[in-house]
Amino acid sequence: MEERIKELQEKLNRYNHEYHVLDNPSVPDSEYDKLLHELIELEAQHPEHKSNTSPTVRVGGEVQSKFEKTAHDTPMLSLSNAFGSADLRSFDRRVREMVGEADYMCELKIDGLAVSLKYENGRFVQGTTRGDGTVGEDITVNLRTIRAIPLTIDSPLSFEVRGEAYMPKASFERLNAEREKNDEGLFQNPRNAAAGSLRQLDPKLASQRYLSIFLYSVNDLRELDASAQSEALDKLDQEGFKTNQERRLVGSIDEVIEYIEYWADRRKALDYDIDGIVIKVNDIRKQDTMGFTAKSPRWAIAYKFPAEEVVTDLLDIELTVGRTGVITPTAILSPVKVAGTTVSRASLHNHEMIEEKDIRINDRVVIRKAGDIIPEVLHPILEERKGQAVYEAPITCPVCNHETVKLEDEVAIRCINPSCPAQLVEGMIYFVSREAMNIDGLGEKVIRQLYDAGLIKDVSDIYGLTRDDLLPLERMGEKKVRNLLAAIEASKHNPLSRLLVGLGIRFIGSKASGQIAQEFGSMEAVMKQPEARFIEIPEIGEKIARSIVTYTSHPDFKRLVEKLSDFGVNMTEGASKPDSKTFGGMTFVLTGKLARLTRDEAKQMIENAGGNVTGSVSSNTDVVVAGEAAGSKLEKAQSLDVSVWSEDEFIEKLGQ
Template sequence: MSTAKTSPETEAAVESVSTDTPPAGDLREEYQALAEQVRRYRFAYYNEDAPLVSDAEFDTLYRRLEEIEALHPELVTNDSPTQEVGGEVSAAFSPVEHLQRMYSLEDVFSLDELDAWVRKTEASVATISPGARIKWLTELKIDGLAVNLLYRNGELVRAATRGDGTTGEDITHNVLTIASIPRSLKGENLPAEMEIRGEVFIPSKDFERLNVTMVEAGKAPFANPRNAAAGSLRQKDPEVTARRPLSMYVHGIGAREGLDVASQSGTYELLKQWGLPTSPYYKVLDTYEEVLKYIADNGEHRHDLSHEIDGIVVKVDDFALQRALGNTSRVPRWSVAYKYPPEEVNTKLLDIRVNVGRTGRVTPYGIMEPVLVSGSTVEMATLHNQDVVKAKGVKIGDTVVLRKAGDVIPEIVGPVVALRDGSERDFVMPTHCPSCGTELKPAKEGDVDIRCPNAKSCPSQLRERVFHLAGRGAFDIEALGWEAAIALTSPAEPENPPLTSEAGLFDLKIEDLADVRIERPKRVKGVVDGTELVPYFYTKGTAKKPSVASANTRKLFDELEKAKSQPLWRVLVALSIRHVGPTAARALAGAFGSMDAIRAATEEQLAHVDGVGPTIAAALTEWFAEDWHREIVDAWAAAGVRMADERDESMPRTLEGLTVVVTGTLPNFSRDEAKEAILTRGGKASGSVSKKTDYVVAGENAGTKLDKAESLGVRVIDEDGFRTLLAEGSVPDGAGAEGAVPAAESASEEESVPEGEPA
């Protein structure tokens, strides 16, 4: 299920999970209320394609219902939601009886629960068929709509939704508009009658484009791809369905006549031969440990896939064992769905404000009611630019779907339109900088982003640049974080901040920071009671104990001293030159060797550097044309910051003329260390694989770059091969490929440094 606001009764029900068991009368009332809630939310999800609670909230309610029924089976009735499969059949479509029942899947929400299911299944198989070895067919759980296709003599005659498992809705005319579903199967000796089960979905990129067109047409955007797919299949006009970017993967088979296949995976291969779309992501695995690795790999890269998933399905591959294990009234005993921890929640969008980044880009971001997602409390989320706000169709006051995948910046996916009450209002992009009052405008005609042109004096831009230069990709000054950047550039006191330009960073004296104060919440007996001004870099001090520089402040000055000896490429990144991230900075440092040489180079000379090009060359030329920019470089150089790299003449240039791509995780090299090793030996460290690539170094979770290398015939080596390559400039055929481990997908590497999202 998917996406919406937490209602008061939901919160009460969720809270009840952890309370003591109430008296029988109260328990009966709770059970009846829970059952009614689950029915209402399920109907909204399956029949109206307009979810009212998030998946995680629904799952919590449903599991509480199961918990009560397990403890008090006398309360269970035939119409309990736990006794039903899916949703009801809509009166808007003709009912269709499936030839063989369509079951739901049992969900598990932790690896402990999955482990218990696997052990139970293994024990059952050991009893049923002593000595049998289970092979696990493991595949992605697509977040789409279950559909049943009926083929007679190879011709598609009917398509239906799952419905309640026995009876579904006839959606044949709409399914016929989906290009990936064949009307006629290929091959000979096709079964006289056969049901094919699968999932209809909208690919992630197509969903983004669909929502843009919806908003442009003045229509409400969809909350998520699953509901967009379901709503598209339930259109009364097939022409509307035909305009939606629907796809399908088939993953099962129901009734079959004259078909004799031994396994689920064997069926997949047969379905593929017949021309049916099968998922490229499934694997047949021999051990539970391999299943766990598959779950971990796809969990890490789930947002790099072509479509949304909410978990992993694990099936016993052998059909004979499936039949022997059988089914309950709702679910097969031979299959389970492991659901990843929820990354999407719903919360209230209280306001939309803008942040001014280090290069002046103005970025809208949402202020929300605090909500726990992916293990952390989130109050702000990026909205990128005014066009994205418009495309997502969000309004201030909306209940919104919020996503936070791992360490990625939280993102507002879209609004829950069904919960609007008319009080919501549109966001209006400001015309002047909220930090310095300068009129905002695009950097050049046609740019989507608008910027504050007051780069030198805008307090927000200075704060962001100071925070950026301390980052891991630049000077790597751990003690100079976000709050310290604020304290240095725009403290509450004194009126004149310690830094009015980053040029003065390395000239700071510890005593310059003694009077710097920032505003923090004032707590009285643990309760917030207004705000107070407190020293940031020094201790508070008392009559008996004078204020002194804090330990973190002393550490800051130690790290500033260390930062002076960082290599040239890090200094280039620290300057916040537009488009100059670590990749371009390394290329420039390698080509020119010193800041003076880069400053003296013509735009044409800069553009000819491999990995730089005309856009970055123009940005460099424009940056150095500004007097105050050159003052930063001169001030840093005068303070002792290293402005030239000492070339190690003893380092052999073994990789001269070679292009090497590093992907995945290497046990003994970080990504930066691997790149450094390539560059110092004269090679090109590329971020993408092409026909010009000489070697791909693949570690754990290598992903799509490894797949592309194999498809192009590029030589793939592991870490041992990489060491040989660094030492000798080549790797003998057949050597150095033992540790190249593919994964499902991998995010492409950033080629430039992102700026200015709300911290």
């Protein structure tokens, strides 16, 4: 039986390579499926003969609770960009000044998700996202489902190979067709779909998305005994990796530009998206001589294709008021397809830009996606204008009708009415957001519902909400109310830095809030400091210091902080602990996928309430909190008659 299992594993790995890398299958799909089904059954009967390089891992395994962070052996740096021939010739000039004449390897820039694959003795052992370039997320289980990634290679190499995981256009169209059929939201483009698929905690979902990959580098090319990028790619081909075959080795920058022009006209015919061309000095010794900046290699550059531009009608200009009072104009467009998605709204940035470009309602306009992501209006087509009136910037707020102002050093037009409903609501939405107080269940719709019902007028009112306030509201059942009140209660114990973010002090984001909270420790101390004291903190300049002092010295701010404090909201940087010992002395085990909390958040909540968390179930365990796809730990808890709570029950009991 062991021999048959090994025979099937080897056959299926070979068929995978033929189909997904060589694009030259030797057997029909029906034969492959029949053999795979046989292997799955045999491995289920004889699990001791299954390995993590078996083809059956391609169909997905156990659901993950989260992705662990992992450091790259060498940083995954980004590339500097070129946007025209002048940038390319400047790059070529720098290369020749440093290393003399050089050949260039030109490669298609795949629009996907950069990943790193680690092999030990020829076996794939770990795969990670790029992350911040130094630390990424371990998504090994999902990368194993990509059939173009070899799980084993013939040579016993130990190295890190890097590439771009992507979703072919055919897979993207099939996925969106299925989602539309199931009334699910559609992905905007293949890149977002690929990234979303690889970050699924359930690898079975990733396996159903039919992703692929192109490998383009090794963290140390000498591990392949290669002296040039072109040679390294050829050797990756020989080892069974999938590299992009449209690459071209050229001898001059003029040939680089010819290659770019060739693909600018033909890229739409590819079965995958590209957003540019990567140009690398081919010789490794010359790469070593040129070296790196802090962010990117000096020997490589990425040429970005110009964004696609299309023409449509500007039907109206919509005004929205943000939490700081800025009135933002947005173009309402006749729907049009741009860079693969349908666009009906586009940024107009600010009113000065509208005036400068002379954009008017009912104009024919040219739009594009900035960075292939955010739609923006470039300019009107003046020859098609038919007497439209000049657009005038608002002199009153579109929400509260208060007079608007334009500060001397800003392009923004603002409503400065502190009672403006739009600002109050937007401020409260920001206060409860994940970046700030992170109150689960209090999203934008619920905040607007509470405001419209007259239950909240500022953020402190959130902490005065009761069961009797909430139950009469639409779509507010008993269970939802209990969970919401528990989440509000839990947020009281956040550290000061989160509260500072949530209060929306202008120019103060999470980084500055963290620095200020660490420096002074309490809200009381923060409110006593002069501007000069804040400026002493690294990266806190005059503008931020002035904003902090202006806000914290205002009587309305002081009253708000006093109300929050009276409701028991923590005012110090150390996260406070509940006074009660709800779970005092109890031992918990967390298992399965939690929907509303991360494992770390649940663990912290248990410890704050006096309990402790262990990794395994025993007769000493008091409670198992079981999420989706809970496995053997749940079964053991049931066999030992240990109490099992759902996530909702856990949050409810914590609230009590």
